[in-house]
Amino acid sequence: MGTALTARDILPEEANALLVGRVWDEKAGGPTPVLVDGEHLRDLSSLAPTCAQLLELQDLVKSLEDKTAFPLLGKLEDYLSGKSGKLLAPCDLQAVKAAGVTFADSMLERVIEEQAKGDPKRADEIRARLAPVIGENLKGVKAGSEKAAEVKKLLQEMNLWSQYLEVGIGPDAEIFTKAPAMASVGCGAKVGIHPISDWNNPEPEVVLAIRSDGRIVGATLGNDVNLRDVEGRSALLLGKAKDNNASCSIGPFIRLTGTGFEVEDIGTLDVSLTVTGDDGFEMSGVSHMAAISRSPENLAAQTLNANHQYPDGAMLFLGTMFAPTKDRRGAGQGFTHETGDRVEISSPRLGSLINWVDRTDRIEPWTFGLTALMSNLARRGLL
Template structure:
């Protein structure tokens, strides 16, 4: 099942999308106004979220997918976003190219411990159709399409699409500048929904299209099967010896990297699609 957080007529509501249609869960259970409301209820009564929702669908108000897509916001009210690096070979190659210290990325790719870093908190994260930002003090900025694991109190509860927007110029100058390359205004987007019924997160087709002046300037496809780390492994390292927020998203690494020399510009548009989840679409502004 796919869950969308909506903002309609000034109110926040939660919608469920199944093969048979889209349903406003808040119309039958007003206390289910967010995905966090749903998973917290599921934890209390020790039942999967989809089992709670299925009996509600018959009485819920039906919605058009057009209404869902036009009103969807961040799919989850996230407390913090973390991300993994160098989990795909193409990412290792790209970061070697940009850096003066290439060996460290080879070592991370082959190491037992993955690279994990803090990416953003909620107020630096945007949802579908909201603008992502590129740094005005960097001449080389790129989107990074990623599968995101949604966690509630440290436990995976679903998957979403993420964009880990980054300055390759700043990180390439010195790896110690990674926080500045990664963490800034509008540096991350998530959406359009949380999918709870993905059978295998390591076998999902992923694509990214970047449009400029209504013309594609980048368009590629890959598969999460190319990831050398498992989702379980990344979650294990993120949660160990850590104080966890109630709601978090862990991005699993970038699988599509525009060629060297390409940089995002204000006015561009980025569309990232992950199989069984949907399309995360964002315009680009300078920040």
């Protein structure tokens, strides 16, 4: 999978960031919640056996003030190299949810997918026709606002309204299930593309860690791997386009709020994407969270509320403004992944999430679910 990762490759720029996560520890023989201490990891299983329980602690930040109170597990690089184990997604029992169509650029691309019916060769022509009209009207529009209602009326009169625009700037956000609990992969793992897809892309996103009471307690990065041709054929195929083996990556760690990094800071983050292929192809760009059409707090409130609870908390993808269009296989065919691609999603305050692309049927199957986790923790005396 390319060059082995180092701690410097994935950690945030700020040395004082309070980071928690999860590793598979070979010595313990199972998953272990961890605290990052410099370039070392400390074992938090005595505080909570799962990450979901860890994030539910009311005084978590205070409990982590003295890092030396927790046993030293080893060097982070020993888990990145596979010597002592591997990094896992920094969540376990939480529901993994995602908000769709939350940026103007991605709204336009979803409409293009819908119009193209999954055919990437038609995308450029449709983009040229729709971008000057829809794109201009969407700039600066906040979802659910009076301005959004005016734009909806205008586009309806022009017969350009779409189900994607409804969830993009209407009052109700699109909140869907990205992956089952325990199915997400972590930094350094392979991410999967279904072999039926010829038009797909990474979706670099900020991911909220939300407690069961709805409080946002941290943030991390995620790759909402997407099959554009499948969803373009029909929005009812969203599950097939989004939820496949290793199609959800989260990490490297959750940065906790309340230590110089606050919920308000999440809305100001910059998120970079770099894709590097074995064929010499490279694509990069930067997404600004300030351009989101709904605030992180609004999306969290639409996910957990009096009408819908998640007793183990939730991880919520906030959406992406990236819909890569750079031609790869030929003129007018746009971007799609090739196996072996290195995908790096990074933000200076959250670190870097790095994965390599392979086919879903070639990646190791997902077998360690909730039943296996409970059995493992019981065997280790942690329940």
